[in-house]
Amino acid sequence: MEYSFSTDAGFAEVHLTGQSEPGCFREIFDALEENASWRPGMPLLIDKTEYDTSRLTVGDVHVIARTCSDRKDIVGRSRIAVLVARDIEYGMNRMFEVFVRWDADFGLFREREAAVDWVCGRVAV
Numbered sequence: 001m002e003y004s005f006s007t008d009a010g011f012a013e014v015h016l017t018g019q020s021e022p023g024c025f026r027e028i029f030d031a032l033e034e035n036a037s038w039r040p041g042m043p044l045l046i047d048k049t050e051y052d053t054s055r056l057t058v059g060d061v062h063v064i065a066r067t068c069s070d071r072k073d074i075v076g077r078s079r080i081a082v083l084v085a086r087d088i089e090y091g092m093n094r095m096f097e098v099f100v101r102w103d104a105d106f107g108l109f110r111e112r113e114a115a116v117d118w119v120c121g122r123v124a125v
Contacts, residue, residue, distance in 0.1 A: 001051070003028055005035055011043035011119050016051040022060040022067075029071040040076025043119040044104075047112075049085040053092045061092060065099035072102035079105045081119035083112055 001021040006013050014028060032038045056064075068075075084090050093108050100106075109115035117123045 003031075005031055005038075007035075007037035007042075009116075009120075011045055011116070012038055013045045013047060015047040018050075018052065020051065020053045020056050020060070022056070022063045025064050025067045026071070029067070029074050033074050040074060041078050042076075043079045043121070044075070044081070045115055045119050046080065046082045048089050048093070049083055051089065053089050056092055058095070061095050062099055065096050065101075068096075069101040072104070075102055075104050077103045077105075079107070079119050079121065081107045081109055081115040083109050083115045085110070 001016060001018045001024050003017070003024075004015045006015075012032070014032075082093050084093060090108060090110070097106050097108070107115070107118050109118065114123075
């Protein structure tokens with residue numbers, strides 16, 4: 001798995017590519033925390049349109065959710081929009097949403113424009 005991080009247009013974006021690796025999410029949170037542009041509570045778009053979760057198990061989703069829950073202080077009370085392209089990623093992210101424990105608002109989208117509008121607070125879900 002590879003990722004890139006940017007802050008443009010009033011929100012942060014993490015773009016994930018490649019095959020899923022549950023252990024890499026701690027690294028992503030570390031990168032967010034170390035980035036001078038990031039602040040807890042900032043709107044966040046996670047683009048998973050080139051990210052393959054087809055090999056993840058339910059146990060892997062639990063591990064990812066636990067990692068995210070443990071690092072919820074980095075996210076804060078953010079709006080987090082997750083953008084997916086395939087049904088498998090949509091389903092895995094719905095499962096993640098059930099398992100994760102944080103104070104952020106979570107939205108799952110298939111269209112970038114809708115995700116950006118929601119994460120920026122222009123529309124409600």
